[in-house]
Amino acid sequence: MSKNKRPLVFITNDDGIYAKGLNELIKGFRKIGEIVVVAPEGARSGMSGAITSLNPVRIDLLRKEEDLTIYSCSGTPVDCVKLGVNSIVSRKPDLLVAGINHGSNAAVCVIYSGTIGATLEGCIIGIPSMGVSLTDHSPNADFSQAVKYGKLVAEKVLLEGLPKGICLNLNVPSISDVKGLKICTQTKGNWQEKIEKLKDPYDRVIYWLGGEFANEEPENTCCDEWALSKGYAALVPLQVDMTAHYFYELWKKKWEFCTESNL
């Protein structure tokens, strides 16, 4: 961080520029530093790490005042980060915060979440990055606890930085008396699909995706889902490296056809 400047905080989300969670985050973080927001013009939930490569992307300046600039972007959350950091900000952000998401991004949601997609992108391009989510989907949810814990973590990250290739996934339970913060692991589980087969107004078959999270380790006190269920904010350190290192070590010795001579 430059010594003479306030920290530059880059903010994005996947619920879109008008979401309450984003605007509460902006309000809460204005004291921390200079804010630049580049967020999708509309809802981009479930966009994961998607990037727009076959179409152009547009950015519009919505608001500019001292230490706060807000842009909307036609692309995905990752597009917002790529474009914002490369073409909008005048210096490298000291911190990237994605959120506050309306709805949990705990457990396997990290794979599907646009909030986490943006967080991973910040991490990949070398910015200390964190996603913040509240376990409440409603448009008018109370984000005060999520802002409080988000700031707590953000201030630590601004002070200490994050290791290369590591970012943070913070989920905050939607209760007024959050008990504290726990460092957690990503809960194992999957979405039990409940796919609705319907007809459109012209009698053509359509499918609507939906489902419920099936927790495969509900008793594991290390897990983010457990912490949330007990009233704690859950902080999971995530890594960009998806290599299963244990099996890499095992298989490079064991898979017998892995040499030129055997093929």
Added chain:
Amino acid sequence: MSKNKRPLVFITNDDGIYAKGLNELIKGFRKIGEIVVVAPEGARSGMSGAITSLNPVRIDLLRKEEDLTIYSCSGTPVDCVKLGVNSIVSRKPDLLVAGINHGSNAAVCVIYSGTIGATLEGCIIGIPSMGVSLTDHSPNADFSQAVKYGKLVAEKVLLEGLPKGICLNLNVPSISDVKGLKICTQTKGNWQEKIEKLKDPYDRVIYWLGGEFANEEPENTCCDEWALSKGYAALVPLQVDMTAHYFYELWKKKWEFCTESNL
């Protein structure tokens, strides 16, 4: 796998139903088992693990013959897997193969790739899953080596299965004399953005995303990029669990505010 039936192989991709890579994969894999294809109706590159939740998704039957059924889907690669496995196939697939992608999905591409998004989805829902990619973007690339190595890996996976939460990312170099297969780690690196700022025909500013991969460990002989550059097919075991376990262990002891009493 059922004893009396041929293995059921579920195939999808992110280049769309008419891509050569998909069709070469289908041809090559027909001897292995019964094939069900659910693939996007058009290009879905860079869609990562994106899911469609705000809109309906449509599926159309394109072709049905003995042991081969092909559907196109209006959604993302992950939608294809979710819908296909839940609403189309009559039994759980014994193997999911995504690809063959036109272009590499090595290194950090796992974060952005629709091919890997589909592969991870198969893994999450408990199907032994693998993504296959060729390091050649051209529509008429020669997929013979990618099919050969894909089958080699697929046959091993059908025989032995894969550990829970682990899937495979196979990249094959676009050369006629691939030297063999190496088990690898995901190369560290990032995309150096080259964002084009242009004008649309109505004189409005548009941005076009693009870039080049910057390899942060070009000399590391464990990495998939190294293997590909030396003429080997590169197989990386990937895990759905993105927890940075080392930092989880470190921080849960060190981050002093992680107890109720300190808040």
